[in-house]
Amino acid sequence: MAHGPLFADLGLPPTIPLLDWPWDDALFLILAGILLAAALFVVIGRNIVRSGLAMMACFGALAGIYALAGAVIVAATQVLVYIGAISILILFAIMLTQTKAGPSNLVFHRQAWAGALAAIGLGLLLIVSMINTQWPLAVADRLVSSTTSVAMLLFDDALYVFALQIVAVLLTAAVIGGVFLAKREHTPDPGDRDIVTLDRLRAPGEPSAASAASAASASPTSASSSTTAAEQA
Amino acid sequence: MSHSLDAYLVLSALLFSIGTFGFLARRNAIAMLMSIELMLNAVNLAAIAFGAFTPSLQGHAALIALLVMAVAAAEATVGLAIVIAIYRNRRTPLVDEYSQMRE
Numbered sequence: 001m002a003h004g005p006l007f008a009d010l011g012l013p014p015t016i017p018l019l020d021w022p023w024d025d026a027l028f029l030i031l032a033g034i035l036l037a038a039a040l041f042v043v044i045g046r047n048i049v050r051s052g053l054a055m056m057a058c059f060g061a062l063a064g065i066y067a068l069a070g071a072v073i074v075a076a077t078q079v080l081v082y083i084g085a086i087s088i089l090i091l092f093a094i095m096l097t098q099t100k101a102g103p104s105n106l107v108f109h110r111q112a113w114a115g116a117l118a119a120i121g122l123g124l125l126l127i128v129s130m131i132n133t134q135w136p137l138a139v140a141d142r143l144v145s146s147t148t149s150v151a152m153l154l155f156d157d158a159l160y161v162f163a164l165q166i167v168a169v170l171l172t173a174a175v176i177g178g179v180f181l182a183k184r185e186h187t188p189d190p191g192d193r194d195i196v197t198l199d200r201l202r203a204p205g206e207p208s209a210a211s212a213a214s215a216a217s218a219s220p221t222s223a224s225s226s227t228t229a230a231e232q233a
Numbered sequence: 234m235s236h237s238l239d240a241y242l243v244l245s246a247l248l249f250s251i252g253t254f255g256f257l258a259r260r261n262a263i264a265m266l267m268s269i270e271l272m273l274n275a276v277n278l279a280a281i282a283f284g285a286f287t288p289s290l291q292g293h294a295a296l297i298a299l300l301v302m303a304v305a306a307a308e309a310t311v312g313l314a315i316v317i318a319i320y321r322n323r324r325t326p327l328v329d330e331y332s333q334m335r336e
Contacts, residue, residue, distance in 0.1 A: 022235075032244050035244070039252070039271055042255065052267065065244070086306055109257075112257070115256075123247060130239065142236060142286055143291060145292060167303045170303070170304065
């Protein structure tokens with residue numbers, strides 16, 4: 001098969017003219033190169049904002065590979081969910097947690113070489129075992145899965161309908177949990193917490209919890225005095 | 234090359250090991266979360282590759298990938314909220330500074 005279904009109706013010659021490669025092999029190589037280079041930059045990049053942008057490039061290349069493998073609906077969802085939502089979420093979290101004063105010159109742990117060894121060993125193990133396995137059900141050439149069959153499977157199969165409901169509950173719980181965790185506590189109750197411990201945890205330039213608590217305790221008394229004054233009037 | 238299952242699987246293994254290295258070696262908590270996203274994407278790529286080359290798995294692989302994406306979105310939301318909550322207390326995103334529970 002000289003050229004895949006993606007290139008059948010473009011009127012191109014069956015292979016790249018000078019290199020004698022099929023077009024989709026060249027596209028696969030380019031996308032895989034972009035994917036691996038961007039992933040490496042995500043992992044070893046010094047500036048974390050650039051790492052986040054490289055992660056978006058990585059997701060885009062992966063969407064191209066999904067489309068090349070025939071999973072069109074997954075490619076579209078990858079663009080929508082990963083590039084559109086998760087990357088933006090991560091970029092906002094980067095912007096919220098960046099410190100200029102922090103020691104950012106040391107990107108890796110001191111035990112990073114052990115992590116590198118573990119990752120290389122894991123990768124070699126996976127690659128060797130995958131290449132040496134004869135997948136019994138695999139066919140010789142790839143198939144294009146239609147979106148209609150995916151939708152029929154999703155809404156007909158009772159197992160996937162159940163999984164859809166579970167995912168809905170999970171996403172609701174994640175939204176509620178995310179809002180609860182990231183919510184800023186405005187008035188810490190001074191009776192419940194040890195203010196001295198809280199002050200020790202804070203950076204020196206920041207207003208202490210004791211002054212905030214005293215301000216918070218001062219404002220209700222002034223409010224109550226104003227209400228009593230209003231009642232007397 | 235793009236017509237063989239092994240090429241997709243090798244690409245997925247490489248992506249997974251890159252993500253593993255990032256998760257083990259980076260100090261920044263958000264970089265660790267990004268590495269987890271890379272690993273989840275590698276798993277998705279393997280599922281899509283098996284679905285593309287196995288006729289009995291065709292729609293199932295796409296559905297599994299979509300479910301993994303939804304779970305990854307939930308995980309990213311909660312993980313980043315936890316990082317922001319810790320950052321508000323400790324004023325640093327570096328995980329080796331989070332030594333309060335060790336003492």
